[in-house]
Amino acid sequence: MTQLDRILAHVDADIPASLDRLFELIRIPSVSTEAQYASDCRRAAEWLRDQLSALDFDASVRDTAGHPMVVAHGPATEGPHVLFYGHYDVQPVDPLNLWNTAPFEPSLSPQPDGETHILGRGASDDKGQLLTFIEACRAWKAETGSLPIQVSMLFEGEEEAGSPSLGPFLEQHGEDLRADVMLVCDTDMWDRDTPAITTMWRGFVSEEFTINCGDRDLHSGMFGSAARNAAQVIGSVIGKLRNDEDGSVAIPGFYDGVANLPSEVVEQWNRLPFDAEKFLSDVGLKTPAGESGRSVLEQVWARPTCEINGVWSGYTGDGFKTVIPAQASAKLSFRLVAGQYPHRIRQLFRDYVKSLLPPDCTVAFKAYAAAPAQAMPLDGALLNAARAALTDEWGRETALAGTGGSIPILGEFKQRLGMDALLIGFGRFDNRIHSPNEKYDLSSFHKGIRSWVRILAAFAETKP
Structure with a gap:
């Protein structure tokens, strides 16, 4: 059995304990936008610090004008240095009467299709997602005593409130967070069986204008x-x-x-299992309204x-x-x-x-x-290493996806620290984030941990 096989086997055997830790974190009602939960936001930050300290990270809770940040650094090693970002704050739970279970009392719900749902506010956004990475680090430490590359982490408590403290924090502590690449686990897979790396996200400008006559x-x-x-x-x-x-x-x-999309990206997107007609019909429409001659994916991701x-x-x-x-x-x-x-x-x-x-x-x-808009270089060594590792775990070609939305916090890191980001998430479109009855699939949690184990192994053999 190879070292990687041993670590993956450890992940499989430790899933019950990993779930216990996720349940502990979900039980902390860290709602960032409601003042009565301020102490719970700090409690979530301290919980993360303690978990990371137990894994031999130099971890600390850093105060801001709002909710605190958690910063953690693993020992310096050879190879790439990654900064993993996530957020421990969650959305409010209103309307409470629409929840089928108590939002901060997590539970498992077996489904007719054989899947099991992890229920609770933050199960997907972003507590379940960020713990996939921490649990992967835990498995590496348990089996080898160390991590294969240098890992730092940053967890904030105001993402759901627009990250007002992030810019000032980076202004003051940015050099302490500089790494070769930023890793983010707060996005979705392409579909329930196909992993995805989001490689481009659009920028935005918002404007109001008033015309006066007479x-x-x-x-x-x-x-x-x-x-x-x-x-x-x-x-x-x-x-x-x-x-x-x-x-x-x-x-x-x-x-x-x-510029037009590179032909290889167009070809890769054309291979994705995407039904443009269904995409529109699901919202009561039939005809694409964007630039003629462009596919629907191009219209919503790249134009x-x-x-x-x-x-x-x-x-x-x-x-x-x-x-x-x-x-x-x-x-x-x-x-x-x-x-x-x-x-x-x-x-x-x-x-x-x-x-x-x-x-x-x-x-x-x-x-x-x-x-501004941002895009990862598609020929990047770390991108391609992560893509191959995900393909190995899921048995399907990893989609290099775009997103029509905008992610301002990534612009902060790019502008202030010059860092590109790899967005690798294991959420699914039906996770009901920001809504009652939020869930995270147990398979997403389990295979997400295994995926990060493989990605860390692949990064150890890659020059950034």
Whole structure:
């Protein structure tokens, strides 16, 4: 039996104890957004510190302006140095009456398909996920007395609140966290049997604008046609943000710097078991609305977007009020890809809106959050080592996936420390994170631990 086989066998035999530890952590109601749970957030941080200290990590709880961070460092060794990131805070449990079990009393629920669900708030997001990595380190220590590479960990307690303390913490302690790569276990598999590494995530720009015409709302009989209508103006502006003929964004310069996907990525995505028709039909739609000639996966993972998130103007109450609105507002967001810069996109949008305004109209803008897109180099040695290790464990080709969403915290690490991130998660789309009856599949927990064991072994044989 090889060393790797022995460690994997240890994981298999220790699953009951691993579950006991996960249950202990889930029982701590570490809700970061509700003040009454502040002491529980600290208790969760201290629990993690104690677990890692018992594994010979130099682990500490670090105070912030909000909930504390947990920082841990294993002994320096040859080979790559990884920083594993996770979060111990969880979402609120409301509405409580929709839970079938007590949210902070974890339990196992066997399913008709042979799967077993681990039930409880945080079972998937992110306590079960982060413990897969800690338990993999535990197995390595139990069988060999050490870890095969240098491992550091960072666990925060405000991810569900937008990570307000992370930037200041990195500003003060960033050098203590620098590593060759950041590992994150807070994402999903491709499907229940296919592992995935998320290699690209889009950036974003969020914006609000208000168009003013005249100095007050006007009577539509007395001023109709003669007076400019702000609702009509904003409708015209919004209608000119996208090209009807091909679904592209019409803002001049918007696509400057945007490259096509490499052909090998397109081919790999085409091999994924993805049903575009079902993707849309599941939400009551039939026809893709993005750029023509692009697959649905390209549209949602690898192409930039402009989406209207809300519009309001005039009278919208019960009954009827015949006014010509003097003011109209809208909120919109852009999802960005590599080659686009948030502040430039914001300015291009503003300049374009101004160019579309008719006489007697003014516009005011309000900026919200922004973050750049990121992507892992697809020829990276650590990426390919992790991909092969996951394929070995799951028996299926690992999907190199994108995500249409944005992950601002990863931008913080890239901007401040120059670190790329590997997003390797074992969640499933039906885990009901942020909702009542959150669950994590026992197979995800078990094989997630085994996967990290293999990845650590593969990294030990890889030069970053």
